[in-house]
Amino acid sequence: xxxxxxxxxxxxxxxxxxxxxxxxxxxxxxxxxxxxxxxxxxxxxxxxxxxxxxxxxxxxxxxxxxxxxxxxxxxxxxxxxxxxxxxxxxxxxxxxxxxxxxxxxxxxxxxxxxxxxxxxxxxxxxxxxxxxxxxxxxxxxxxxxxxxxxxxxxxxxxxxxxxxxxxxxxxxxxxxxxxxxxxxxxxxxxxxxxxxxxxxxxxxxxxxxxxxxxxxxxxxxxxxxxxxxxxxxxxxxxxxxxxxxxxxxxxxxxxxxxxxxxxxxxxxxxxxxxxxxxxxxxxxxxxxxxxxxxxxxxxxxxxxxxxxxxxxxxxxxxxxxxxxxxxxxxxxxxxxxxxxxxxxxxxxxxxxxxxxxxxxxxxxxxxxxxxxxxxxxxxxxxxxxxxxxxxxxxxxxxxxxxx
Amino acid sequence: xxxxxxxxxxxxxxxxxxxxxxxxxxxxxxxxxxxxxxxxxxxxxxxxxxxxxxxxxxxxxxxxxxxxxxxxxxxxxxxxxxxxxxxxxxxxxxxxxxxxxxxxxxxxxxxxxxxxxxxxxxxxxxxxxxxxxxxxxxxxxxxxxxxxxxxxxxxxxxxxxxxxxxxxxxxxxxxxxxxxxxxxxxxxxxxxxxxxxxxxxxxxxxxxxxxxxxxxxxxxxxxxxxxxxxxxxxxxxxxxxxxxxxxxxxxxxxxxxxxxxxxxxxxxxxx
Numbered sequence: 001x002x003x004x005x006x007x008x009x010x011x012x013x014x015x016x017x018x019x020x021x022x023x024x025x026x027x028x029x030x031x032x033x034x035x036x037x038x039x040x041x042x043x044x045x046x047x048x049x050x051x052x053x054x055x056x057x058x059x060x061x062x063x064x065x066x067x068x069x070x071x072x073x074x075x076x077x078x079x080x081x082x083x084x085x086x087x088x089x090x091x092x093x094x095x096x097x098x099x100x101x102x103x104x105x106x107x108x109x110x111x112x113x114x115x116x117x118x119x120x121x122x123x124x125x126x127x128x129x130x131x132x133x134x135x136x137x138x139x140x141x142x143x144x145x146x147x148x149x150x151x152x153x154x155x156x157x158x159x160x161x162x163x164x165x166x167x168x169x170x171x172x173x174x175x176x177x178x179x180x181x182x183x184x185x186x187x188x189x190x191x192x193x194x195x196x197x198x199x200x201x202x203x204x205x206x207x208x209x210x211x212x213x214x215x216x217x218x219x220x221x222x223x224x225x226x227x228x229x230x231x232x233x234x235x236x237x238x239x240x241x242x243x244x245x246x247x248x249x250x251x252x253x254x255x256x257x258x259x260x261x262x263x264x265x266x267x268x269x270x271x272x273x274x275x276x277x278x279x280x281x282x283x284x285x286x287x288x289x290x291x292x293x294x295x296x297x298x299x300x301x302x303x304x305x306x307x308x309x310x311x312x313x314x315x316x317x318x319x320x321x322x323x324x325x326x327x328x329x330x331x332x333x334x335x336x337x338x339x340x341x342x343x344x345x346x347x348x349x350x351x352x353x354x355x356x357x358x359x360x361x362x363x364x365x366x367x368x369x370x371x372x373x374x375x376x377x378x379x380x381x382x383x384x385x386x387x388x389x390x391x392x393x394x395x396x397x398x399x400x401x402x403x
Numbered sequence: 404x405x406x407x408x409x410x411x412x413x414x415x416x417x418x419x420x421x422x423x424x425x426x427x428x429x430x431x432x433x434x435x436x437x438x439x440x441x442x443x444x445x446x447x448x449x450x451x452x453x454x455x456x457x458x459x460x461x462x463x464x465x466x467x468x469x470x471x472x473x474x475x476x477x478x479x480x481x482x483x484x485x486x487x488x489x490x491x492x493x494x495x496x497x498x499x500x501x502x503x504x505x506x507x508x509x510x511x512x513x514x515x516x517x518x519x520x521x522x523x524x525x526x527x528x529x530x531x532x533x534x535x536x537x538x539x540x541x542x543x544x545x546x547x548x549x550x551x552x553x554x555x556x557x558x559x560x561x562x563x564x565x566x567x568x569x570x571x572x573x574x575x576x577x578x579x580x581x582x583x584x585x586x587x588x589x590x591x592x593x594x595x596x597x598x599x600x601x602x603x604x605x606x607x608x609x610x611x612x613x614x615x616x617x618x619x620x621x622x623x624x625x626x627x628x629x630x631x632x633x634x635x636x637x638x639x640x641x642x643x644x645x646x647x648x649x650x651x652x653x654x655x656x657x658x659x660x661x662x663x664x665x666x667x668x669x670x671x672x673x674x
Contacts (some may be wrong), residue, residue: 161597212534264523273508276499283495284509326667344499377427 030091034389035337035353036286039360046364056241063238064176066352066359067247068093068310070123072330073351075126075302076167080334082275083343084140086299088147089330093307094322095151096122098158101165101317104172106320110128111171119304125145125151126300130293140296148327156319164318167311175250176313188244189235193228200224245310251352254305258298258299259348275343306330325376332379333358336386342394357382407436408471410605411456411487411574416465417452425451427629428465433605435575439595440637441609441622444649447626449609453576456607457489458482470573489569489576496563498552502544503533505551506566536565540598542591557588561595574605581615593619613642625649 010074046053072089079086100118103109103135133140138302159165167173200220207214238244262268273281274291282288310326311317333354339346358379365375409432418426426448433439443449454460456467460480466473469485476482482489496505503526512525512532533547542561544554551559560580567575577596581589596619599606610616616623617637625633625648633648 206527207530210531212527212530266513266522266524269504269508269524271501273497273504277495277499280497281493281508283491286509330480344497 008366019233021212032338032347032349032353035350035357039301039353039357042357042360042364046360046367050364050367051233053367056237057275058363058367060241060245062356062359063248064245065363066355067245067251068306068313068360069326069330069333070306070352070355071254071309072303072326073333073355074254075299075306077290077333077334077339077346077348077351078258078262078271078298078302079140079313080270080331080339080341081343081346082292082295083106084133084292084295084343085331085341086126086129086140086144086296086303087327087331088125088144088151089121089299089303089306090322091148091151091155092122092125092300092303092322093310093326094317095125095155095158095307095321096304096319097307097311097321098165100157100172101167101311102158102160104169105167111169115172115308118308119301122302122304122307123297124300126297126303127293129300130296133296134289134292152323155321159319164316166316168315172308173312173315174246175309176245176247178246179238180246181243182239185235185244188249189231190348192231196227197224203219217274232307247313250309254302255348255352258302262348267294272344275345278346329358329379332383332386335390336383338390340390340394341387342390407434409468410470412468413452413456413462414466414468416452416455416462416467418448418455418460418463426455426462429626429629429631431624431631433607435573435605436600436603437622438600438606438608438620440611440616441607441621441626442611442616442623442645442649443626444630446628447628447632447649449626450578451629452626453489453578453607453609456482456487457576458487458572460628477584483570483572486571486573487576488572488574490560490567490578490580492579492582496551496559496566499550501548501550502537502554502562503530503547505562506533506536506569508566510569534632536568540565540568540595542595555588556584557591560584560588560592564592564595564599568599572604574607575599576607576609578609579611580608581610581612589615614643615646617642627651 021334043054052058061165072093076086076089096118099121100114103117104111104114125147129140129143132138133143156163199307200223204214204220235244238248262271270281270286270291273284273286274288278288281291307322311321334346334350335341335354336357337350337354339350339354361382362375365378411433413429413431415428415430416426417424417428429448429452431452441449441452451460455462456476458476461475461477467476468474469487474481474485475665476485476487479489497508500508507529512528513522514525515522528548536545537547540561542558542565544558544562551562554562564575564577564580580592580596584592593615596606597606600621608616608620620637623635623637623640623645624631625635625645627649628651632651633645635645635648
């Protein structure tokens with residue numbers, strides 16, 4: 001490793017620095033490249049087996065299918081960054097959707113108030129679980145397992161004897177069923193591309209004015225080009241079907257926003273610190289318990305938002321809402337895409353990428369009319385593979401990390 | 404070097420843990436621009452003394468004066484507020500964060516913004532300050548954006564020491580800074596300690612390794628069974644004298660092993 005040279009010689013910055021860049025490429029950026037390659041492979045296989053897989057209609061469907069799970073996974077990423085787990089997110093998403101449906105349909109609340117109440121329920125549950133975990137030191141696994149059972153029961157209670165409530169308020173059903181016109185789609189694409197370019201330039205200017213090395217213009221150009229191409233292709237695909245879906249914009253907004261919080265703010269930095277070394281964080285004056293409670297609050301909130309999206313797509317809330325494999329897939333997604341189960345490493349983008357991988361497998365196998373038996377086994381295999389890669393990467397770090 | 408008023412002065416400090424008299428009326432002082440080696444056998448009270456200064460244990464008796472004023476240090480924040488920084492043996496760094504993030508952990512620089520959750524970290528400013536601090540201290544790290552977990556033990560120790568300097572302390576306490584380090588890395592850390600002295604800081608180094616202590620300390624303070632057992636100017640004493648003070652056995656009566664030409668990483672020299 002690079003530090004061996006610098007460590008013994010005690011001088012020299014040029015050569016080790018380049019090696020360091022290579023190391024970051026291998027451990028950092030290549031980890032996300034791995035997922036992209038995996039996804040490309042999955043898409044190629046399904047397209048080869050069934051040429052409708054990469055059609056605009058199916059890709060749009062795929063994005064709608066993953067919106068809810070991706071939103072839930074955003075919160076899961078935060079919990080995983082702490083090195084904890086939240087098994088209640090599925091049940092919380094169901095309960096929140098149930099609360100929204102009952103308030104809107106049975107009690108005639110305005111859709112906005114009903115949605116706000118549902119999100120508040122998710123937040124409150126998350127904060128409660130986080131408090132129980134951090135205050136009493138009960139493992140998060142157990143607290144949220146208890147939550148999983150309790151909130152499932154609460155959903156049955158809320159739904160009452162009918163067991164199912166159909167949603168018909170256009171504001172609620174629109175979340176998963178609104179598509180924008182071609183023109184609006186292109187305007188959104190232009191805003192996304194322009195915004196990304198502005199962020200890149202501002203960051204570059206700030207570093208240069210502080211007298212620091214900045215990324216090469218070629219590297220920045222490459223990243224900008226990549227984002228521009230992906231945005232344009234996605235818009236083309238959506239526009240040749242029903243248009244850009246609102247659900248996808250909501251998912252992207254949360255991914256970008258929550259990535260900003262975790263990567264660029266003091267709160268996010270402290271989340272990483274607590275996940276990396278809670279004792280070090282405590283000694284540095286970070287309120288570790290407060291961070292933990294807040295993170296579980298985020299998980300509960302995102303679970304509620306995901307649950308609302310799922311209900312909007314299903315046009316109903318029933319006793320199965322938030323049940324089945326939803327929870328496990330919401331946790332598996334970020335792990336498959338590279339967020340470590342051991343805490344301190346990961347990114348909110350893995351919520352989106354992981355949901356895409358899992359959603360593609362599920363969607364593709366549906367197209368091939370494979371049984372759910374095969375679906376489960378394949379998804380399980382992919383998850384195992386991803387966790388193995390995570391564990392191997394971790395072992396390598398601990399072997400080479402400290403000299 | 405020891406002339407002038409002491410920065411930190413302990414007078415008759417005692418600390419009891421149940422039946423154990425961990426510190427017994429100890430007088431201790433550090434001057435600006437002075438490195439004091441604090442040595443003693445296991446259980447001699449070195450850690451207790453440092454923890455008393457750092458505010459982890461409050462002293463039972465005695466007075467602590469900082470820059471001439473009597474002060475009370477009953478919690479770590481008191482010590483930090485006075486300008487006493489402590490670097491513990493287990494480093495307390497986050498391996499998953501880079502050098503800049505570790506240096507500024509818990510005191511991040513943020514750009515102005517609305518709420519705490521939206522206020523952006525000022526990475527450019529933090530990286531700039533980190534670069535300046537480390538180059539002032541002549542600490543070499545492959546890159547300021549290296550994850551601390553990928554650094555060598557010596558580099559990690561230097562990052563930990565550098566981090567303690569961000570609060571602009573006047574006294575720095577180092578707990579076994581060279582434990583578990585190789586020869587070259589130990590040399591780096593000792594160099595860093597010399598640069599702390601050049602900055603007119605008062606430095607207290609706890610170490611089991613007398614070779615390292617003689618390398619870097621101006622004055623050697625020996626504790627034995629909680630009591631001050633001797634104080635030596637490093638230039639004018641020998642390891643035998645210090646070892647006999649540590650063990651309480653006269654150097655003339657027992658011929659000590661000769662650790663001077665070889666490094667002994669284990670504690671309890673001279674057995």
